[in-house]
Amino acid sequence: MLRICPSFHLNIICLQLCYNEEHNNLWLVEQLVQKLTQETCDETCNGTQVDFQVVKENLIDESAASEMADLFKTLGDPTRVKIIHALSQSELCVHDLTQVLDMGQSAISHQLRFLRNLRIVKRRKVGKTVFYSLDDDHVEQIFVQTLQHLKHD
Structure with a gap:
C-alpha cells in the first residue's frame, strides 16, 4: 500500500511492501510506480512568463482535436x-x-x-x-x- 507521509516537508513516500505468497516475493503496488513517475512542478515553481490566456484562446477546438486523435488512432x-x-x-x-x-x-x-x-x-x-x-x-x-x-x- 502506498501512502504519502504528510509529516515530512520533503514529501517522503512511505511504502508498505506487500507479500505475494503465490510468487513468494515482495512486490510494490502499481500506485507506487504511478506516484514516482508523476510529472509535477517543483513547489517553488511560479509558472512561466507566457500569457497562458493567449495560449488558451489559440488552443485547438474540440472537433479538430477529436479528428486529430482519430487520425493518430488510425496510425x-x-x-x-x-x-x-x-x-x-x-x-x-x-x-x-x-x-x-x-x-x-x-x-x-x-x-x-x-x-x-x-x-x-x-x-x-x-x-x-x-x-x-x-x-x-x-x-x-x-x-x-x-x-x-x-x-x-
Whole structure:
C-alpha cells in the first residue's frame, strides 16, 4: 500500500511492501510506480512568463482535436501503417498489397475501407481492378515526418 507521509516537508513516500505468497516475493503496488513517475512542478515553481490566456484562446477546438486523435488512432495499428508505407511508395491494388504484406484479401480490404473512410487513402477504378494511393501529400508528409522523428537521435 502506498501512502504519502504528510509529516515530512520533503514529501517522503512511505511504502508498505506487500507479500505475494503465490510468487513468494515482495512486490510494490502499481500506485507506487504511478506516484514516482508523476510529472509535477517543483513547489517553488511560479509558472512561466507566457500569457497562458493567449495560449488558451489559440488552443485547438474540440472537433479538430477529436479528428486529430482519430487520425493518430488510425496510425496506431501496425497493419495500417504498413499499408500506408507501401502506398507511399507506389499506387497498388488489393492483390499487390496482399503480396507485399502476406495477408488475406479480406483483411487488406477491411483496412483499406477504414483508411478510405478517414480520407487517408483514395481509390481509382480501372475496369474491375481498384488501385489505391495516399489521399494527398499531407498524409505522406505526416507519415514521412513521423518516420524521420523516430529515426532522429
